[in-house]
Structures are given as structure tokens and as C-alpha cells.
Amino acid sequence: MNGLRKDEKFGTTNSRKILHLDESLTAYSQLINLGNQSVTGGTRTQLTDDGQGFGTVSTKTLWNSVDNRINLLDARVNSYIDVGIVLASQTSAGVFQASIQLDYSPSLDGSQVITVPITRYIEYTGGVTVALHYSFKFIVTQDMKDNGIGIMVTPYASYTLENTRLTIERLVVPT
Amino acid sequence: MMDFTLVNVNESSKSNYKTSKEERFNVINSIDVQFNERSLISYAQILDSGSQAITASTRTQLTIDGLGTGNYSTGTFWSSVDNKINLQDAVVGDYIDCQVFLPVTGVGATISVLVELDFSSALDGSELVTFPIANTSQNAGNYEYNVKFYVTQTMKDNGIGIMVTPTVNITVTGAKLALKVLPSQID
Numbered sequence: 001m002n003g004l005r006k007d008e009k010f011g012t013t014n015s016r017k018i019l020h021l022d023e024s025l026t027a028y029s030q031l032i033n034l035g036n037q038s039v040t041g042g043t044r045t046q047l048t049d050d051g052q053g054f055g056t057v058s059t060k061t062l063w064n065s066v067d068n069r070i071n072l073l074d075a076r077v078n079s080y081i082d083v084g085i086v087l088a089s090q091t092s093a094g095v096f097q098a099s100i101q102l103d104y105s106p107s108l109d110g111s112q113v114i115t116v117p118i119t120r121y122i123e124y125t126g127g128v129t130v131a132l133h134y135s136f137k138f139i140v141t142q143d144m145k146d147n148g149i150g151i152m153v154t155p156y157a158s159y160t161l162e163n164t165r166l167t168i169e170r171l172v173v174p175t
Numbered sequence: 176m177m178d179f180t181l182v183n184v185n186e187s188s189k190s191n192y193k194t195s196k197e198e199r200f201n202v203i204n205s206i207d208v209q210f211n212e213r214s215l216i217s218y219a220q221i222l223d224s225g226s227q228a229i230t231a232s233t234r235t236q237l238t239i240d241g242l243g244t245g246n247y248s249t250g251t252f253w254s255s256v257d258n259k260i261n262l263q264d265a266v267v268g269d270y271i272d273c274q275v276f277l278p279v280t281g282v283g284a285t286i287s288v289l290v291e292l293d294f295s296s297a298l299d300g301s302e303l304v305t306f307p308i309a310n311t312s313q314n315a316g317n318y319e320y321n322v323k324f325y326v327t328q329t330m331k332d333n334g335i336g337i338m339v340t341p342t343v344n345i346t347v348t349g350a351k352l353a354l355k356v357l358p359s360q361i362d
Contacts, residue, residue: 025215078247080218080355082272099316116278119316135321137274137353139220139247171216171355173249 026171027060033164039098041157046108046150047085047100049164062168069148070102075140075170084167085134085151089159093126097156100134108150114138117154129162217356219248221255226348229339234291236298237275237337239350252354259334260292260354262326268359269326275337276351277318287311289340290320298336307340326359 032053039045051058051065064071072081089096099119105112120132151166222243229235241255252261265271275290289309295302310318337352 078249080216080220082355097312116317118319119312121310121312135274135319137220137272137355139218139245141245141247171218173216173218 025174026169027062028167028169029058029060029062030055031058031063031065031166031168032056033161035163037161037164039153039155039159039161041155041159044110044152044154047153047161047164049166053163053165055165060170062170063166064148067148069150070168071148072140072144072170073146075144076172077140077142078172079140080171080173081136081138081140082167082169082171083136083151084165084169085136086131086165087120087134087153087159088129088131088162088164090129090162091126091157091159093124095121095123095156096130096132096159097121098132098159099154101152101154102136102149103152104145104147104149106147108152110152114149121156215358217250217252217358219250219252219352219354220245221248221253221352221354222246223347223350226346227350228344228346229341231341231343231345234300234338234340237277237339237347237350239352243349243351250356252356253352254334257334259336260352261334262330262356263332263334265326265330265356266359267326267328270357270359271322271324271326272355272357273322273324274351274353275320275322276353277320277339277347278349279316279318279341279345280348284343285311286345287342288318288345290318291338291340292322292335293338294331294333294335296331296333298338300338304335 031049031051032055033049034052037048046068048068049065051063062071075081085100087098097119099117101117102114103110104114115136115138118134120134122130122132124130221239221241222245223239224242225240227238236258238258239255241253254261277288287309289307291307292304293300293302294304305322305324308320310320
């Protein structure tokens with residue numbers, strides 16, 4: 001649609017539609033953590049993803065790998081956000097369970113959360129890597145704060161998370 | 176939603192760059208109209224403001240009144256009268272991403288909760304959109320179900336019911352439906 005931008009010269013009558021053409025309707029990122037992260041059973045911990053793993057791609061900066069937070073500063077009210085998280089671990093036989101919550105409080109203390117925790121559970125015999133899949137979908141209802149959104153994980157037991165995978169998608173319908 | 180075709184408009188626009196300003200203006204106006212006719216993307220989040228008790232091993236239709244905080248929709252995707260997803264305007268090839276979110280309270284044991292999307296008139300399971308999805312947890316929690324599918328035939332007008340079958344008695348408080356529709360005709 002790049003060629004259509006030539007029509008900006010037509011002034012304010014079409015300004016609303018010009019905005020439509022200039023603005024990206026979608027933005028998305030896929031971030032793979034290159035290494036591992038150890039988490040302790042029962043301890044609420046911020047998930048980290050360095051975005052250095054194979055398969056990382058992004059159309060816009062939706063993740064900050066320095067403070068490990070989702071960056072939605074540009075998301076307008078009524079934007080649709082879809083966050084996918086895959087936790088993988090290989091442990092001995094037993095239960096692999098963890099809850100995840102999106103937290104946008106500055107200290108990530110749970111005082112300002114976007115969603116309630118989602119818990120995933122799998123029971124297996126051990127010896128293989130298994131994964132828990134999480135999906136958060138929500139609509140932005142107020143201006144986003146500039147401190148980013150942390151992903152907080154509370155595991156049932158202690159695990160080593162391998163190559164954590166994040167997908168972040170931002171959609172907006174022009175108004 | 177109505178059809179739009181962006182390809183033809185683009186081609187038309189390119190061929191008119193050297194025409195008069197007025198002519199070009201008209202071309203752009205036609206693009207505006209076509210954008211209005213069919214949104215590129217549609218989505219919604221529908222939330223319930225109350226609670227629903229569901230009995231163990233009883234297949235029950237989920238109710239969402241659409242009055243919860245944060246309710247928002249770019250189209251009419253949910254009927255809180257018959258508690259069904261409304262995809263009548265979706266056309267073959269459209270991509271649907273549907274999430275059902277069930278905050279479950281009052282349970283202290285390992286439970287499993289089955290969710291199905293049913294578009295049979297009687298909601299008897301004879302016409303399921305996808306296989307039933309079961310989630311298990313060791314205790315009460317927030318159960319999330321994500322179903323993605325393409326529309327492969329003309330949608331029926333009776334809507335899609337969300338059927339829930341838990342293994343124990345549960346109470347769902349603040350159920351949420353998130354829906355995203357990507358039309359097939361983006362180019």
C-alpha cells in the first residue's frame with residue numbers, strides 16, 4: 001500500500017483515511033530465549049527472554065530484552081493484544097505446572113495486573129522435554145504506562161525452563 | 176461485513192498518478208468507501224459480570240452477559256440473549272481465533288474442565304466446530320482455551336454455543352470470550 005501515501009497531498013478531507021493507510025494495522029514479534037532460566041517452586045519470578053534464540057523475528061519493538069518486559073507504549077486504546085508464551089522443561093517424572101500473569105506495576109509486585117494468572121498443568125513420565133502453552137488476549141482499555149509489562153511465572157516445583165518462546169501480536173482497527 | 180477488494184483499487188490508484196488532482200481525489204475517495212465496507216480485522220472481548228454454577232459431569236451452555244468491565248467489540252460477535260457466538264457474516268476462508276477464559280473458584284482438588292464450540296441448533300454436540308478441549312489443574316484456577324479455525328462453509332445463522340463440562344461442581348466467575356476475525360480477502 002506504499003504507493004497510496006502519495007495522496008497525503010489531498011489534505012484534511014481525507015485525513016482520517018490517510019491515517020489508516022499510514023498506520024500499521026498489525027505488529028508482531030516472536031522471541032526465543034537462547035539459554036535456560038531456573039525457577040523455584042512456589043516463587044513468583046519474572047520470566048526472561050534475551051531474544052537471541054533461533055527464530056526470533058519482529059516487525060516492531062514489542063519486547064525489551066533488557067528489562068524483560070512487553071513494550072506496548074504505542075498501543076492505542078481498543079487495540080487487540082495477543083500474547084503467547086511457551087514454557088519448556090525436561091525434568092524427572094512428575095508434574096510440570098506453572099501459572100503465569102501479566103503485570104504492569106513498576107515493581108512487578110502484582111498490584112497492577114492486566115490479567116489474572118493462567119495455570120497450565122501436565123503430568124508425564126520424564127525423560128523428554130514437555131511444554132506448557134499460554135495465551136493471553138486482551139483489549140487495551142486505557143493509555144499504556146511506560147514501564148512495560150512483566151511476565152510473572154509461579155511454578156509448582158523447581159524447573160529449568162529451556163528456550164522460552166514468546167509471541168506478541170498487536171492489532172488495531174482504524175476508527 | 177461486506178466484501179472489499181483492495182487489489183483493484185491499488186492498481187487503479189497507480190494508473191491515476193498522472194491524472195488531475197481532482198481525479199486522484201476521487202480515486203482515494205473510492206478507497207475510503209471500500210475500507211469502510213469491510214474492516215481488515217475484527218475483534219472483541221466479551222465479559223460476564225456475574226457467576227455461573229456448573230454441575231459436575233453436566234454439559235452446560237456457558238452464559239456471558241456482556242456487562243463485565245472491559246467489554247469491547249468492533250462488530251456484533253456475541254448474543255447475550257441466547258449466549259452464542261455470532262459469526263453469520265464470516266465468509267469461507269476467514270480465519271477465526273477464539274479464546275474462552277474461565278476463572279474457576281471453589282475447587283480444591285484436581286479437576287478437568289472440557290470446553291466445546293457447538294453450532295448445532297440443539298447444542299447436542301452433533302456439530303462441533305473443533306474437537307473438545309480439556310484442561311486439567313490441581314486446584315481452582317483460570318482455565319484458558321484457544322481454538323483457531325478457518326471458515327470452510329457458509330456459516331449457519333443459529334450461532335455457536337460454548338459448552339462446558341467439568342469433572343466436579345465448579346463456579347465460573349467473570350467468564351470471558353475473546354474473538355478475532357481475519358478476513359480472507361486481504362491482499
